[in-house]
Amino acid sequence: LAELLQSAGVDDELSAVLIGGYSGSWLPAAAVARVLLSPAELAQRGASLGAGVIVPLGLDACPVAETTRVADYFAGESAGQCGPCVNGLGAIADTVRQVASGTGSPSAGRDLARWSSSLAGRGACQFPDGATRFVSSALPVFTEEFEDHLRHGPCDTCHRAPVLPVGLAMADR
Amino acid sequence: VKLVVNPIQCVAHGMCAELLPERVTQDEWGYPIIDGEPIGADLEKAARRAANASPTLALVLRQAPSDRG
Numbered sequence: 001l002a003e004l005l006q007s008a009g010v011d012d013e014l015s016a017v018l019i020g021g022y023s024g025s026w027l028p029a030a031a032v033a034r035v036l037l038s039p040a041e042l043a044q045r046g047a048s049l050g051a052g053v054i055v056p057l058g059l060d061a062c063p064v065a066e067t068t069r070v071a072d073y074f075a076g077e078s079a080g081q082c083g084p085c086v087n088g089l090g091a092i093a094d095t096v097r098q099v100a101s102g103t104g105s106p107s108a109g110r111d112l113a114r115w116s117s118s119l120a121g122r123g124a125c126q127f128p129d130g131a132t133r134f135v136s137s138a139l140p141v142f143t144e145e146f147e148d149h150l151r152h153g154p155c156d157t158c159h160r161a162p163v164l165p166v167g168l169a170m171a172d173r
Numbered sequence: 174v175k176l177v178v179n180p181i182q183c184v185a186h187g188m189c190a191e192l193l194p195e196r197v198t199q200d201e202w203g204y205p206i207i208d209g210e211p212i213g214a215d216l217e218k219a220a221r222r223a224a225n226a227s228p229t230l231a232l233v234l235r236q237a238p239s240d241r242g
Contacts, residue, residue: 122204122206
């Protein structure tokens with residue numbers, strides 16, 4: 001993974017790397033030097049190459065703001081056919097947004113962990129599985145950042161241009 | 174046999190959790206959470222009753238491959 005990032009010209013200091021696109025998993029920056037990009041090794045870390053998209057997140061980006069936008073996008077993209085997906089992704093998006101703005105309840109972390117583990121496999125398609133994989137992998141990697149936003153609200157880097165584009169911005173890239 | 178829910182048909186009436194609390198719990202919106210374990214002979218009758226009671230016929234008893242011999 002380190003070699004790949006290097007050959008792509010990534011030399012900023014990173015906070016984490018998203019492996020497998022929006023329905024993939026976050027790996028902490030500390031893992032970059034040690035991770036071999038093989039399906040077996042990624043599986044051991046609960047990740048997979050998935051859509052084949054790898055996104056390095058620099059220290060100048062806010063992981064909570066990034067997660068908020070993507071969680072919101074997921075909630076909006078649900079086909080609306082199955083209750084667990086509609087309710088669950090909606091609740092996840094609302095809760096992440098509240099945490100990001102500093103208005104989250106003290107149970108937000110527990111709620112997010114519960115929803116993101118209980119939705120997978122309960123839709124007719126696997127959309128909620130991918131959506132919750134993104135969120136549930138963000139929680140342990142960005143615990144400090146989530147707690148900081150929960151207590152103190154938006155940080156200095158929240159307003160920066162998104163690293164992970166959603167909606168029309170996706171087409172622009 | 175296994176108990177499976179058709180998530181599109183299900184609109185969270187909650188009959189299954191009412192009739193088969195041994196194997197069906199509900200999330201906070203009333204939608205069932207069913208573990209994938211096979212239903213034993215002791216619960217098969219109750220499971221069938223729960224499936225028949227689903228107002229949207231969303232709950233189905235499915236023959237597990239191992240039962241077919």
